[in-house]
Amino acid sequence: MxxxxxxxxxxxxxxxxxxxxxxxxxxxxxxxxxxxxxxxxxxxxxxxxxxxxxxxxxxxxxxxxxxxxxxxxxxxxxxxxxxxxxxxxxxxxxxxxxxxxxxxxxxxxxxxxxxxxxEAARNIHETSFKKIGDLMPLKNRIIGANFSYMKYSSRYDQVLDGQEPNIFSPHFSGGALMDLGVYLIYATIAWFGMPKESHYFAKKVATGVDGLGTAILRYDEFDVTLQAGKIGDSFLDSEIYFENGTLVLDGINAISKAEFHDRNRKETDIISLTVEENPMVEEALDFAEVILNPTDKDWGLKYEEWIELARNVNKVVTTLRKSAGIVFTADK
Known part of the structure; x- marks a missing residue:
């Protein structure tokens, strides 16, 4: 226990x-x-x-x-x-x-x-996320991707009133990229690996952090476009584009619906997914398996994979925000 x-x-x-x-x-x-x-x-x-x-x-x-x-x-x-x-x-x-x-x-x-x-990035531990990763064809068949996660935060009302709530404060390492954007970057790196180039175009709010923004992660053969925001709402699906069709996901932070639109067969395949009522159950279970089985080689390998992924996500997030001129107190 x-x-x-x-x-x-x-x-x-x-x-x-x-x-x-x-x-x-x-x-x-x-x-x-x-x-x-x-x-x-x-x-x-x-x-x-x-x-x-x-x-x-x-x-x-x-x-x-x-x-x-x-x-x-x-x-x-x-x-x-x-x-x-x-x-x-x-x-x-x-x-x-x-x-x-x-x-x-x-x-x-x-x-x-x-x-x-x-790092409690719950989406990568979900069964649905892993299933999409298992279904992913070779990278040379991917021609692009577009991931979106934008949800208005009521704390932005405080910013508009001249205040600086934690989630919009550079002193507390806040902003859209450091919140909702983390899910998008975790998915991108988990599925496609580290990008060759990373660029972020941010709309800053009065506190100096990003309220919303668009990131472009460039790979050898394709680009991934990420849209993250906390000062507006998006109702877009996320999509991965292949030579023969498009994989449509109803979210990146939590995937409950996935469809593959096959251009050649002119058919749509519904991918069966399992979703927990509490989206944090699967990460809690994964963490427990590592803690309770410290000498298990398989869980040890998974732990090292999570550590490397966390390290790489942090690097890309930092590169993106600095490309947009977003500086935190913690950087100084």
């Missing part, structure tokens, strides 16, 4: 805890918040839970072996570092870190301390 601690008391933490408990491989051991009332309100739904309002006390809970971190982006690095030094495994909500320097340090430190680090 994995004894889980949680940093962050928002909706996504509730969703992850519910997913973890559903796997029957975790229990919720502790909750950290700067306000005791917030921690108690969060943990009251889960039975006997310990609470902490300072991180030293929280990481000192000996029977807690794994920490899920869902605080503002720029806080992930120091919190993950402190957790690892306390010999805890860390599951860090995407985007895990602000830049490659932070990513590299955490990976190296986790290896030294013999604990695991996971």
């Amino acid at each position: 994995i004894h889980l601690g949680v940093i962050g008391t928002n909706w996504i933490s509730h969703q992850f805890v519910a997913a973890a408990l559903e796997t029957k491989k975790y229990d919720l051991t502790a909750v950290y918040s700067r306000k005791l009332e917030s921690a108690q309100e969060f943990g009251s739904k889960y039975g006997d839970v310990e609470y902490a309002i300072d991180l030293e006390t929280f990481f000192g809970i000996e029977h807690m072996d794994t920490v899920y971190i869902a605080s503002p982006n720029s806080l992930h690095f120091e919190q993950a570092k402190q957790a690892i030094l306390a010999k805890k495994n860390v599951i860090v909500e995407k985007p895990a870190f602000s830049n490659p320097a932070e990513m590299d340090e955490i990976i190296q430190l986790a290896n030294q301390q013999k604990v695991f680090f996971f």
Whole structure:
């Protein structure tokens, strides 16, 4: 059994805890918040839970072996570092870190301390995502792709009122690319590998980060266009173009419907997909298998693949935002 601690008391933490408990491989051991009332309100739904309002006390809970971190982006690095030094495994909500320097340090430190680090990019762990990857033909048959994920954030109303909420703040490593865009880049690199060139054309908001933008990832034989945004809504499907047809996906962050339109046969194939009610169950289960089976070679190989993918996604995200002149406090 994995004894889980949680940093962050928002909706996504509730969703992850519910997913973890559903796997029957975790229990919720502790909750950290700067306000005791917030921690108690969060943990009251889960039975006997310990609470902490300072991180030293929280990481000192000996029977807690794994920490899920869902605080503002720029806080992930120091919190993950402190957790690892306390010999805890860390599951860090995407985007895990602000830049490659932070990513590299955490990976190296986790290896030294013999604990695991996971970036919680849930889409790559979903059965539907893996099935699409398995169906992917050779790259030389792909002629292009267009992935879209845009969803209006109510926090943008605060920006319009002259405020700087965390998700739109360069001090907290915010912006569209560092949120919804991460799903798109994970899918692109997982399916197609590292691009040769990466360019980002961003519409910045008053705080200096991107509200929406278009990225172009260039490969030897094709380009992938990504559209991410938090100041508007998109209802577009995502598509992968092949020599003989088009694969249409109803999303990239969570794929529940997929159709292949075959140009030669003039037919449409419906691809059968399995989707969990809680979209975080499959990542929670994958993480548990690695933690509970530390000497298993197959899970060890998968873990190394996730680490390399996380590292590459972080590199591409950083290249993209810097190409658009987006600078975070964490970069300085």
